[in-house]
Amino acid sequence: xxxxxxxxxxxxxxxxxxxxxxxxxxxxxxxxxxxxxxxxxxxxxxxxxxxxxxxxxxxxxxxxxxxxxxxxxxxxxxxxxxxxxxxxxxxxxxxxxxxxxxxxxxxxxxxxxxxxxxxxxxxxxxxxxxxxxxxxxxxxxxxxxxxxxxxxxxxxxxxxxxx
Numbered sequence: 001x002x003x004x005x006x007x008x009x010x011x012x013x014x015x016x017x018x019x020x021x022x023x024x025x026x027x028x029x030x031x032x033x034x035x036x037x038x039x040x041x042x043x044x045x046x047x048x049x050x051x052x053x054x055x056x057x058x059x060x061x062x063x064x065x066x067x068x069x070x071x072x073x074x075x076x077x078x079x080x081x082x083x084x085x086x087x088x089x090x091x092x093x094x095x096x097x098x099x100x101x102x103x104x105x106x107x108x109x110x111x112x113x114x115x116x117x118x119x120x121x122x123x124x125x126x127x128x129x130x131x132x133x134x135x136x137x138x139x140x141x142x143x144x145x146x147x148x149x150x151x152x153x154x155x156x157x158x159x160x161x162x163x
Contacts, residue, residue, distance in 0.1 A: 004029050004117060004121045005030050005032045005052070006023055006029055006030065006031055006032060006051065006054060007031075007032050007033045007035070007043075007046050007047055007053050008020040008023065008034045008054045009034075009035055009037065009053070009054070009055040009056070009059050010055060010056040010083055011058050017110065019056075019083060019109060019113060022110065022113050022114070023054070023113065023114065023117065026114055028118075029114075032046045032049050033046035033050075037059060038055075038059060038062075038063040038067055039063070044074070047071065047074075048075065050075075050078060051077075051078070051079065051121050052078070052079045052120050052121055053071075053078055053080045053081070054080075054083065055080065055081070055083070056082065056106075057082060057083070057084045057091060060094075065094075065098055068080075068098045068099070068100070069099065072098070079101055079120035080099070080100040080101060080120075081102035081103070081104060081116055081117065081120055081126065082100050082102065082104070083105075084103060084106065085105075091103070101126070102116050102119070102126035103126070103127050104116050104126065104127075104128045108128045112128065
C-alpha cells in the first residue's frame with residue numbers, strides 16, 4: 001500500500017499529543033514536513049510532495065483566507081484537514097468555503113485523526129460529528145423555511161396572478 005504523505009502545520013497543545021506525533025505512529029503515513037506556519041522556507045515544496053495537509057485554525061488566522069485559497073489553487077489535488085478548538089458551525093463553514101475538505105475538533109484528534117486523514121486521501125470529506133450536527137440543524141431549518149415559501153406560493157397561485 002502506498003504511504004500517505006502528510007504535511008502537519010499544527011500548534012502543539014500542552015497535555016495533548018500533537019497531530020504529527022499521532023500520525024507518526026501509523027506505518028501507512030509519512031510526515032513530509034512539520035513547519036510552524038505557511039510562511040516557512042520550503043513549505044511550498046513540501047506541499048507539492050504531500051497528499052494531505054493537516055493545519056489548525058491558528059494557521060488560517062495567521063496566513064489569512066487568501067493564502068489558504070491560493071494553496072488550493074496551486075495544489076488542487078492536496079486535501080486539507082483543519083483542526084479547530086470547540087465546535088462552532090461558522091468555523092466549519094469558513095473552512096469548507098476555503099476548499100478545506102475536512103474539519104475535526106481538537107478533542108477528537110486522538111480518536112479520529114487517522115480516520116480523517118484516510119478518508120480525505122480517499123477523496124471523501126470529513127467532519128467531526130459535533131461539527132456536522134449544527135450544520136444539519138441549520139439545513140433542516142432552511143428546508144422548513146423553503147417548505148413554508150413553497151406552500152405560500154401554492155396558496156397565492158390559487159388566489160390569483162403572481163407578479
